[in-house]
Amino acid sequence: MTRKRWKKRLLFFLMALILLPVLLLGWARYIEPHLLLVTHLKADTGQTGAQCRVVFFSDTHFSSSYGKEEAAALAQKINQLEPDIVLFGGDFLDSYARDQQTLELDAICEALDSINAPGGKFAVWGNHDYGGGASRVYPELMEQCGFTLLKNEYITLEDYSVTIIGCDDVMLGSRTMQQLPEDGNFHLVLAHEPASLGLLDGSAEGIMLTGHTHGGQIYLPFLTEQVLPPGSDGYIRGLYAQEETQLLSNGLYVSRGIGTTHLPLRLFNPPEIVELELSPT
Known part of the structure; x- marks a missing residue:
């Protein structure tokens, strides 16, 4: 190889080395x-009720840079799935104290209120939802969005033979043991942090749905699990089978969430809505 050709290859390599981080940053900030x-x-619910489509989403983290347009797109996407039940796993706002003057909360709530279930x-x-003064407004906001807020309580939907158990936040809320009702229904356990799994008592047919981790937000194998937020209990993202959770027949699902926090970046970890099809026997 000639010296001139070697220099060209070296220059190409150096340019690629410089451009790749720039391209990845642009993708992580503006695309993903x-x-x-x-x-x-x-x-399979093992029940005799009607078939049911559940849509679960979490961690919207609405802020001055993630607002009404994104809320409208989210609501449209959910409505296209034609859900019977919609579940939200918490962290509606990113920082109410910081963003309350710029958040268009009425428009955001109007968009989410248009979700049909x-x-x-x-x-x-x-x-x-507890931090940054958000606890003063969160219940009202959820009501405005058309959501029933569950706090260490459950509700039974007889038409679907489904019981929804709502757990309080384990970091800033009340760490209360939740007894799984022995009602013969399929259980949808809704919580923000995966650590809530340790506060369940009993076993049942069902699945636990959580968020909080954002899947690491920037996902790098072997590194992401080292920087997960408190309350993750080592769970990162995706489905963890019953063998790993011991309590619920269909295990635990940890959502990657919708929005971002700390940094407005996502890499190898796109936001997600979870569609859960419940089929009777």
């Missing part, structure tokens, strides 16, 4: 946070 994907799950819409508290 808006790639709203749908993850499809199925579960004949079986009902239900939500729980996240740590950001």
Whole structure:
């Protein structure tokens, strides 16, 4: 290889070395946070009720840079799935104290109120819903969005033979043991942090749905698990089978969430909505 040719290859390599981080940063900032994907799950309820489509989303982290347009797109995406039940896993706002003057909360709530779910819409508290003064407004906001807020309580939907158990946030809420009702229904356990799994008592047919981790937000194998936020208990993202959770027949699902926090970046970790098809026997 000639010296001139070697220099050209070296120059090309150096340019690629410089451009790749720039391209990745641009992708992580402007493209991937808006790639709203749908993850499809199925579960056999073992019941005789009607078939049911559940849509679960979490961690919207609405802020001055993530607001009414994103809320409208989210609501449209959920409505296209034609859900029977919609569940929200908390962290509605990113920082109410910081963003309250710029947040267009009425428009955001109007968008989420347009989500249609004949079986009902239900939500729980996240740590950001308690922090930064958000606890004063979160219950009212959820009501304005058309969601029933569950706090260490459960509700039974007889039409679907489904019981929804809503756990309080384990970081800033009340760490209360939740007894799984022995009602013969399929259980949808809704919580913000995966650590809530340790506060369940009993075993049942069902699945636990959580958020909080954002899947690491920037996902790097072997590194992400080292920097997960408190309350993750080592769970990162995706489905963890019954063998790993011991309590619920269909295990634990940890959502990658919708929005971002701390940094407006997502990499190898696009936001997601979870569609869960419940099929009777």
